[in-house]
Amino acid sequence: MDSKQNRPAESASTLTTASGSPVADNQNSITAGPRGPVLLQDFHLIEKLQHFNRERIPERVVHAKGSGAYGTFTVTHDISQYTKARLFSSIGKQTETFLRFSTVGGERGSADTERDPRGFALRFYTEQGNWDLVGNNTPMFFIKDGIKFPDFIHTQKRDPHSNLKSPTMMWDFWSKAPESLHQVTMLFSDRGTPDGYRHMDGFGSHTFSLINEAGERVWVKWHLKTQQGIKNLLPADAVRLGGEDPDYAQRDLFDAIQRGDFPKWNVYIQVMREDEAQAWDERTGWNPFDLTKVWPHKDFPRIPVGVLELNRNPENYFEEVEQVALSPANIVPGLGFSPDRMLQARLFGYHDAQLYRVGTNHQQLPVNRPRCPVNHQQRDGAMAASGFGRQQNYATVESAGVANSGFGNGDAGWALEGTTGRFDGRGQEDDYSQAGNLFRLLPADEKDRLTSNIAGAMRSVPDEIKQRQLAHFDKADPAYGAAVRAKLNNK
Template sequence: MSQPPITTASGIPVADNQNSLSAGPRGPLLLQDFHLIEKLQHFNRERIPERVVHAKGSGAYGTFTVTHDISRYTKAKLFAEVGKQTATFARFSTVGGERGSADTERDPRGFALRFYTEEGNWDLVGNNTPMFFIKDPIKFPDFIHTQKRNPQSNLKSAEMMFDFWSHAPESLHQVTMLFSDRGTPDGYRHMDGFGSHTYSLINAEGQRVYVKWHFKTRQGIKNLSAEEAGRLAGSDPDYSQRDLFGAIERGEFPQWEVKLQVATEEQLDAWSTRTGWNPFDLTKVWPHGDFPLLPVGVFELNRNPDNYHAEVEQAAFSPANAVPGIGYSPDKMLQGRLFAYHDAQLYRVGTNHQHLPVNAARCPFHNQQRDGSMAINNGGAARNYANVVASGTAPGGMGHGEQGLALHGDAGRFDGRGAEDDYTQAGNLFRLLTPVGKQNLFDNLAGPLSQVRVETLQRQLAHFDRADSAYGDGVRAALQARGVQL
């Protein structure tokens, strides 16, 4: 197929795209060769800052189809009727690595979804795990620094990771998941996804319920062994990208069943009183026996992007993007992300990143935001201010017209460490593993733990013991098999 004639970015035909303008055949180049200058200038600026976390990722478009009526819980129009479809975009990622890192590293996987609804974009930004390492966003920069590179050696450091985790018992639940077989999923199609945080839904009567979102893969859970994940990291570091792109190209469209856990505030209060667990603590899960999964719909990916940079690298998610009928919760980590994600996109992509096609709402939108980089239409001739309503307004609630979220307690800094149970749920997860799964967990932990200081090792082993004595004993045996003296 013939290619269209080459032009400059301003549409001016290019006479010669092979030879620079020079003073004679051997002479120096001339500054007036604008095509050469424009090509080099743009090449120097091809990279936008990579994401601090979730830098390496894959994306695709799809649809969400409602299969069960949840209108009693939410007035959000995308759930209005069974059979309704909403266009979507998804981005999967590893969390800690750089853009050039391997897809098969032991790491949580990002599971970010965008729903292009008639009321605006709804972004549900989660992981392939239902819990996380920390419960307060003030520790997030510290935690992520331990997953990156040592500032002196510029190498990944097991000591940094376990020094942090061993001082943060609340991390044990997620550490157990990470070093189990699920820490190295077999591509993105064969893993579940979770909203992870507690969110809320608001119905037409203004009633609020709290929810946890689950995405159960219809392809079945498949994980890589530690050995296979390591081999692929060297032979095919883009394994997950290749698998997802190829499956969609072949018409093998991956699907996930969308499900919900639902609870009223009264139910959560009663559960918290009984268990001692904070239902808005991201290091905890809601057991399915207490809050069963309810079916909602099916999420399918069925179209690959045409351009990776424009549609995947520039995709800018934020959990603050919640449409009417969908709300937040007192989850401290969620509260931090409501600010941090949008702020990151302002820095990484630009002031008007919402104007880019992958980020733009597919419904009419209007505000008084103007100017800045990438102001594509800049509001046209519309007024760039809104008048004050002198007679006053009647606000309908805290955000999109829902009832206000009740707040309790005095403003202050509260540290529950030492008084909260950080071990039972980690032990429950350990006891769910098969004997083979437990041995893999022991071996996967023994590798990096064999590289840490004695004080760090003993502190981490004590956490395993408190979760389940068999947990600690198994890790010790795996360490001794590696020649570590205990």
């Protein structure tokens, strides 16, 4: 092998083209004489301009603006009775992680302090592959079926006529989807404007599975509780910071890690056995796989699992934070999914978004690359750098058949019943009790801010939409509707 291969042209500081050729002059274009026009042969100029024009990949449709950091997850409690996943195999075991925080509805240039849910997307680089726990800072969501997701997000973006954010679009959707009330209540509470990313909790939100060595499944919800304590911004402070320092949360996270003040979260699970799921559904009328619902802690206590610490900032924001490609479809043996309709849609939607944004070989980028051996027959496509070389690009067919190892990562699957179809539960499902419970849990001053925030956001919408939404507040708790109504009438 040539000893000069891959060696820098002159020294580590020598400027080169992307192909490695030394650049003679980075200040002056090649021209036809001192006053003449620029020549097309100036490849360094052309390459710089071409790359500059292509520096932006499509931004995420949701979660466009975000911050990220590396860290470690350390097991503190034994949950091997529930899962065979090796990252939980022993107390003290550590796994490298990457966590991306984000706002949801804003563009990349929006303010970190806007009233919005926050993405909480956590990757574990395990010895069995990447596991992505892609959630939010809330344990519930606005809708329960992914078929509504594009419509919902369109209402949170810009009106196609005015290109402005539209409260009418937002409240029109919410007022016709009472399932959203639980999350709407959380959004307009103090939790809707967290004080940076370090002072908020994280949730997997969906119902997932854990599978143990015996092939037994339990349903599970993931919780990450901040050790820094919950802190939220008052509405006026959130607006002020949005103008003074729109990157407030990014700055706070980066600076804290840079100075060695590493943020930590305690990781917990809630566990529900399959027989408990049916009994709980029959007793409460709440579908355990409904993303607009939570599992009460008194029925399903939190079980400690470990500690997450963020301790290293990325070296390059674009390469690591912007190009990280997370998907809830990325799991490892011992973990599984559930019939949660929103989760089922996200299993397709997130990976497909990364194929569009970053490319068919996005898993080969350093931030996305598994920390374990990879073996598959996927080849070619833009930016292929897998290193497979001359390896076979097709799977050998076993003429005698193969032993069935179960679905995917050893998931034995769950029993199904009924006839295929489109089942609409509206009118039979309880969309109000949990929203009312959340309202009643809030202290008086937080109730006052919640209802003031809602009234302020609804003031400009048509009366028909106001009345429709007020009826939902009334059903959750008469005091809820009365407070919002009084503030709307007090113009």
